[in-house]
Each structure stands twice: as structure tokens, then as C-alpha cells.
Amino acid sequence: MRTSVLNTAWANGNDDVIDTATQLFQNWMRFNQTVDADLKSVVYPVGIAYGGEEEWEFVWDQYLSSSDPYEKRLFLSALGMSRIPWLLSRYLEYSIDPSKVRTQDTTTVIAYVSGNVYGRYLSWNFVRNNWSLFLERYGGGSFSFSRLIKYVTGSFTTELELKEVERFFSEQGDQGSGARAVRQALEVIQRNILWLETNQNLIQNCLSDTQSCFSSSLS
Known part of the structure; x- marks a missing residue:
């Protein structure tokens, strides 16, 4: 603990x-x-x-x-x-260099950067820019492929981000066995949007008034 x-x-x-x-x-x-x-x-x-x-x-x-x-x-x-954004960008580049990071750890590095508010969009852009490499390396139906999509989109919470993700994957054509991972990613973003819409006012109250936070609960 x-x-x-x-x-x-x-x-x-x-x-x-x-x-x-x-x-x-x-x-x-x-x-x-x-x-x-x-x-x-x-x-x-x-x-x-x-x-x-x-x-x-x-x-x-x-x-x-x-x-x-x-x-x-x-x-x-x-x-x-x-x-520091440029350090995170370089770290992402290192992640796809097998001489620096093991291939099986690439998605782990991307997950860590994605979980950092300073690296959230860096990782999303990085994956998009190197999409063909990831598709070739992991294949659309692999567990690593599914995790990769989850990591770089799982924290998105706006309609704009949802549309951006939808547009990107629609431009990639038939995802084959990876279509399920894409569909799940979109569902997660939609749930995030709904949760934030439902609880945003309560969160704001919690931040401004501690007592109201203890007397309420998040959905």
C-alpha cells in the first residue's frame, strides 16, 4: 500500500x-x-x-x-x-528500433507514453505515421495489435477525437481480423464521452467543494 x-x-x-x-x-x-x-x-x-x-x-x-x-x-x-515532448518523441522512435527496444516491448513503451498527458497525442500521431509498420509487424488480429489501438485511443473523451479515429481507420480500408479491435476502440471512446457528459458537473463540484464530493457519488 x-x-x-x-x-x-x-x-x-x-x-x-x-x-x-x-x-x-x-x-x-x-x-x-x-x-x-x-x-x-x-x-x-x-x-x-x-x-x-x-x-x-x-x-x-x-x-x-x-x-x-x-x-x-x-x-x-x-x-x-x-x-518534455521531444524526449517522448525520441522515445517513441526508439520503441520501433530493435537495437534499442525489444520488439515485444514496443507496445509497452507506447502504452507508457500514451498514459502521459504530455504524450497522449504524440503517441497517437506516431502510430498513425507508422501504421504500415505496425500492421506488418503485429498483424491485424494479434493481441499486440489490439493493445496498441487500445493504448493510443483509450483516453480520448471528445466527439472531435472520436471522429478523428473513425476517419483514420476508414481511410485504411478493410481491417480484416483487426476490425474487432477498431470497433472496440470506438466503443470505448463513446463510453468515455458519455461518462464525462454524465459526470462533468459533479467532478467540477468536487474540485471546488470537497464536501459536495463526499455527499455525492460518480456514476
Whole structure:
């Protein structure tokens, strides 16, 4: 629970957690001080999110040199937390280079960048620009293909985004066995739009009046 609480705290801008995690990251990077195992999933992403190119390059080097699958996964996740668009764009490019990122981890990298508000549209545009590569690599009916579509469109919440996704896939012609994944992605966006329309006023009230949030519930 400790890790979950700390991750929630920094994601919501808790200064104490962010400052402490940033200091632990700097101690690790500059003085080789070990980060406690149960804090790595907090310290690594905070260091990247509130750092710059130097911090990003440091973690990238750690990823390349590590032989521990768990550590490598933590590094991949943390690298996607950057708030610097050009670093995220470069990371997406790395994801399709087998000499840098394993082919089976490509969709994982894209998922991490997509989950970052600073990378949401970068990842969507990246996938569109490299659509033929992904189609050839994973095939329309594969699990990886389905996950890829889910990752880059799952956070969309507007009619404009829905129409953009619909237009893109209609331009690709017959999706074959991938049509189901596309259909599911569109359904998720439609549900997101409906949920936001239903709960937007309540969310705004929660943000402006804590008491009203406790006395109400989201649908």
C-alpha cells in the first residue's frame, strides 16, 4: 500500500513526496546511492517527470545496461513520464528500433507514453505515421495489435477525437481480423464521452467543494 499511496500522492502534485523522491533520484544518479526496492517505482518516474534530458539519459543508460527484467520494466515505465515532448518523441522512435527496444516491448513503451498527458497525442500521431509498420509487424488480429489501438485511443473523451479515429481507420480500408479491435476502440471512446457528459458537473463540484464530493457519488 505504501507504494500505491506515494504514487497517488506525487501524481496529484504532493510537494513533500515529489521533493523527497527527486532528492533520492539525484542521490542515486550523482552519488550512486541505492534506492530502496519498494521506492523505485516512485523515485524513478518522479526523477524523470521533474528532471530534464540529463535525468532521462541517465535512466536510459541504466535500462540498456541492466539485465534484470523487473528493473528494465521499471526503467521503461519511468522513461515515459517525461514532460518534455521531444524526449517522448525520441522515445517513441526508439520503441520501433530493435537495437534499442525489444520488439515485444514496443507496445509497452507506447502504452507508457500514451498514459502521459504530455504524450497522449504524440503517441497517437506516431502510430498513425507508422501504421504500415505496425500492421506488418503485429498483424491485424494479434493481441499486440489490439493493445496498441487500445493504448493510443483509450483516453480520448471528445466527439472531435472520436471522429478523428473513425476517419483514420476508414481511410485504411478493410481491417480484416483487426476490425474487432477498431470497433472496440470506438466503443470505448463513446463510453468515455458519455461518462464525462454524465459526470462533468459533479467532478467540477468536487474540485471546488470537497464536501459536495463526499455527499455525492460518480456514476
